[in-house]
Amino acid sequence: xxILLRGREIDDIDKLEVYEKHGGxxxxxxxxxxxxxxxxxxMKASGLRGRGGAGFPTGVKWSFxxxxxxxxxxxxxxxxxxxxxFKDREIMEKNPYQLIEGSLICAYAIQAKAVYIYLRGExxxxxxxxxxxxxxxxDKGYVGKNIMGSGYDCEVYTHLGAGAxxxxxxxxxxxxxxxxxxxxRVRPPFPAQKGGGLYKEATVVNNVxxxxxxxxxxxxxxxAFKAIGTEQSAGNKVYCVSGHVKKPGNYELPMSTxxxxxxxxxxxxxxxxxxxxxxxxxxxxxxxxVPLTDEVLDTPMSYEHCANIGTIIGSASIIVxxxxxxxxxVASKVTKFFEHESCGKCTPCREGTYWLDKVIDRILDGRGTxxxxxxxxxxAENMQGTTLCALGDFAxxxxxxxxxxxxxxxxxxxxxxxxxxx
Amino acid sequence: xxxxGNPKYQDRIQHHLAKYETKRSAVMPLLYLVQEExxxxxQQGIEEVAQILDLDPTQVKSIAGFYTMxxxxxxxxxxxxxxxxxxxxxxxxxxxHAWLKDELGVEEGGTTDDGMFTVEHVMCxxxxxxxxxxxxxxxxxxxxxxEKMRELLAQxxxxxxxxxxx
Numbered sequence: 001x002x003i004l005l006r007g008r009e010i011d012d013i014d015k016l017e018v019y020e021k022h023g024g025x026x027x028x029x030x031x032x033x034x035x036x037x038x039x040x041x042x043m044k045a046s047g048l049r050g051r052g053g054a055g056f057p058t059g060v061k062w063s064f065x066x067x068x069x070x071x072x073x074x075x076x077x078x079x080x081x082x083x084x085x086f087k088d089r090e091i092m093e094k095n096p097y098q099l100i101e102g103s104l105i106c107a108y109a110i111q112a113k114a115v116y117i118y119l120r121g122e123x124x125x126x127x128x129x130x131x132x133x134x135x136x137x138x139d140k141g142y143v144g145k146n147i148m149g150s151g152y153d154c155e156v157y158t159h160l161g162a163g164a165x166x167x168x169x170x171x172x173x174x175x176x177x178x179x180x181x182x183x184x185r186v187r188p189p190f191p192a193q194k195g196g197g198l199y200k201e202a203t204v205v206n207n208v209x210x211x212x213x214x215x216x217x218x219x220x221x222x223x224a225f226k227a228i229g230t231e232q233s234a235g236n237k238v239y240c241v242s243g244h245v246k247k248p249g250n251y252e253l254p255m256s257t258x259x260x261x262x263x264x265x266x267x268x269x270x271x272x273x274x275x276x277x278x279x280x281x282x283x284x285x286x287x288x289x290v291p292l293t294d295e296v297l298d299t300p301m302s303y304e305h306c307a308n309i310g311t312i313i314g315s316a317s318i319i320v321x322x323x324x325x326x327x328x329x330v331a332s333k334v335t336k337f338f339e340h341e342s343c344g345k346c347t348p349c350r351e352g353t354y355w356l357d358k359v360i361d362r363i364l365d366g367r368g369t370x371x372x373x374x375x376x377x378x379x380a381e382n383m384q385g386t387t388l389c390a391l392g393d394f395a396x397x398x399x400x401x402x403x404x405x406x407x408x409x410x411x412x413x414x415x416x417x418x419x420x421x422x
Numbered sequence: 423x424x425x426x427g428n429p430k431y432q433d434r435i436q437h438h439l440a441k442y443e444t445k446r447s448a449v450m451p452l453l454y455l456v457q458e459e460x461x462x463x464x465q466q467g468i469e470e471v472a473q474i475l476d477l478d479p480t481q482v483k484s485i486a487g488f489y490t491m492x493x494x495x496x497x498x499x500x501x502x503x504x505x506x507x508x509x510x511x512x513x514x515x516x517x518x519h520a521w522l523k524d525e526l527g528v529e530e531g532g533t534t535d536d537g538m539f540t541v542e543h544v545m546c547x548x549x550x551x552x553x554x555x556x557x558x559x560x561x562x563x564x565x566x567x568x569e570k571m572r573e574l575l576a577q578x579x580x581x582x583x584x585x586x587x588x
Contacts, residue, residue: 084509086548121491122547124560157441162450162489165545179446179475181488199443242509242550249551285508285546319509319550333508337545343488 003216003236004209005252007094014129016136019097025142027218031105032150036067039109043214045222047234052077052168052207053283053314055303058214064192065110065202073203074107075177075191076117076211078126079161079168083285083337084317087238088208090250092119092126095212096133100156102211104147105218107154110204114155118173121162130158165341169389170205172343174198183345184389209238229255233302237313243280243320244271255313256300263297263320275322279405282306283314285334286394288401289327292320310401327409331402332360338395349392352383356399368414377403425455426470435474445475449485453492462493490544491560498533498540500578503557506543509550518554519543521568525575538582539575 002009012018019025031039044059065072076099080088092099103115119127134156137143145153159177166172167182170191176182177198189196197203213235217225226234233255239262242248246268253262263269263277270277277292282301288311290296299305306313321330339353359376362368380396387393403410425431438451449471456467463486465479472479486492493501504519523541526534533540549555552564563574 080548081546083507083546084550085546086550089548120548121489122557122560122562125562155441159447160450160454162453163491163544164489176450177447178444179449179485181484240550242553243512248509248513281508317550319512321512325512330508333511337507340545 001236002252004091004098004212004238005094005250006098007090013095014093014097016097016133016140019095023219024097024215025101025148027215028101028104028108028142029148031108031218032148032152036109036111039105039218042222043109043217046217046225047222047231048210048213048217048225049233049303050207051209051213051237051315053082053286053312055313058206058210061192061206062106062109062204064190065204066194067111069194069202071199071201072110072112073198073201074103074110074112074115075170075173075198075203075205076103076115077168077170077173077205077207078117078119078123079165079173080123080208081120081165081168081341082283082315082317083334084242084281084319085240085284085315086242087240087250087316089123089126091208091212091238092123092130096126096130097137098215099208099212100130100133100137100143102214103156104142104154105214106204106206106211108147108152110202111152112154112204114157116177116198117156117158118167118177119158119160120167121160124160127158127160134158164343165337166343166389166391169391171196172389173205174203181343183343184391186388230300230302230304232304233313237301237316239301240315240317241267241320242318244275244277244322244325245269245320246271253301256302256305258298258300259292259318260297262301262318263292267320270322272322272324275324277320278323278325279321279327279330281319281334281398282316283312284317284319285337286390286397287312287314288397289330289405290401291405327402327406328360328364328413331398332357332364334398335360335395338391338398342391342395346387346389346392348383348386349395352379352392353395355379356395360399363410363413366413370411370414373403373407373410373414423459424470425452425459425467426474428459431455431459439474446477449475449477449482450489453482453486457492462496496533498538499582500538501540501559503542503544503547505545505547505549505553505555505557507546507550509546510553510555513553515554518566518568518571522571525568525572538579 040062048058049055161167167176171185172182191197191203238252251266339357342349342353344350380399383392383396438448452471468482472482506515531542554566555564
């Protein structure tokens with residue numbers, strides 16, 4: 001059953017009247033009949049956790065907003081820029097009203113004045129589509145003054161970024177929306193606190209997929225949502241599968257589905273029949289890489305189970321690589337991404353990504369030495385935990401974990417004896 | 423022309439000024455209008471945005487320089503940005519990108535002599551399941567191969583040869 005990618009089951013659910021016919025805005029209607037704190041309690045009870053990658057409990061995040069503050073905002077993180085991630089795009093293209101309804105439920109729960117949907121600039125066409133949706137919703141009384149006769153007022157706006165991965169980081173996103181450089185802020189104050197959010201007001205920043213779950217939770221109840229997945233990982237997740245599989249794409253499945261089911265039953269198995277799977281990045285470029293062993297394949301895709309195999313489920317952007325792939329090249333590709341996307345504010349990340357890229361290029365060119373492999377590991381370790389946002393940690397991951405799991409892939413370039421080789 | 427005082431843009435400028443709490447927040451949408459008008463973000467456009475938003479041109483220029491979608495120099499009529507990030511590269515995007523530059527006879531970031539096409543590579547565009555793909559003037563073109571790309575190039579050349587409407 002699809003909760004999020006409902007466009008695959010219901011034709012034209014991107015049309016308002018079709019969306020309404022299939023329970024659209026029932027969740028908002030039900031929310032408006034409750035008190036704001038009751039809505040937050042329902043969200044807490046559902047066990048929904050943030051789908052942008054961090055997995056923070058959504059209802060708890062909403063409850064951090066100080067109720068007495070007169071001015072509050074909701075900001076939707078639709079910057080979807082993590083390598084290998086393309087789920088929010090399908091949700092918005094095929095089921096746009098569900099995202100807006102979810103945003104309004106969140107807005108009501110924290111009594112926000114307005115919702116800003118921050119889209120990556122490349123989602124230009126989706127921005128136009130959402131603007132049209134918002135206008136239709138305004139005409140029908142779902143957006144603007146006195147929403148559905150409840151007395152609650154809320155505006156919804158879109159904002160286009162302009163090509164910067166860092167703007168998916170919540171405090172950089174807020175800076176960008178305010179017209180400043182999209183660079184992370186020093187915290188505290190956190191966005192949920194006065195002084196830390198949009199225009200210095202308390203703000204909830206939630207991912208598209210997170211908010212798109214809210215209409216179901218309010219319509220069907222927290223228990224119905226909690227019945228899916230595991231105790232710590234409730235609900236469905238949209239898994240983005242890319243790389244060396246026969247059928248790349250989005251697959252919406254319960255959390256705790258195994259990697260094996262996703263990659264074989266849905267993804268169709270290895271792209272080339274004569275090549276075995278070698279490794280995967282389960283959370284795009286930013287999470288630790290893992291070898292695709294039987295143990296890993298049989299691991300359920302949940303927050304808790306992925307921790308057991310030394311990685312994270314994060315945004316569930318699963319990039320699959322077969323045995324033809326050199327992991328030094330993978331480390332180089334991912335490092336070039338972070339080198340390009342580092343915003344330049346923190347020295348360890350700005351300088352670290354630059355030098356990592358230079359030294360890996362040298363290794364790939366055959367000009368590296370065995371010391372260079374240790375050198376990049378050292379640089380990466382020194383970036384961890386030393387930056388204002390997680391980008392520095394993300395950029396260290398591909399180096400540290402490719403070297404850890406695939407030392408021979410590096411050794412072959414620097415003339416060293418393969419580890420454990422004969 | 424200009425964006426300030428140009429009737430073509432007045433409604434949109436007003437719309438963006440109205441939707442934010444501060445004028446400064448409108449800097450990104452207004453820079454897109456500059457790019458629409460001039461084809462790139464030039465100094466005149468930067469000064470106009472600064473004047474509309476009561477900012478210093480240096481502040482506006484720093485924003486324009488931070489983001490990759492604001493072009494700091496003129497581009498071809500069709501600005502082709504090929505994603506060559508890891509997931510696309512696993513499905514042939516590097517080879518496709520190299521072939522496309524070869525086909526058009528341009529270097530990375532270069533523009534064809536007739537001013538039609540600029541080719542460059544970009545980071546992940548959230549279309550990994552439809553690789554190879556590119557963005558043409560901010561619209562996605564997906565599931566590409568050499569044959570399909572040749573057809574598209576011919577189609578765009580034909581479109582450009584049509585006399586302008588109006």
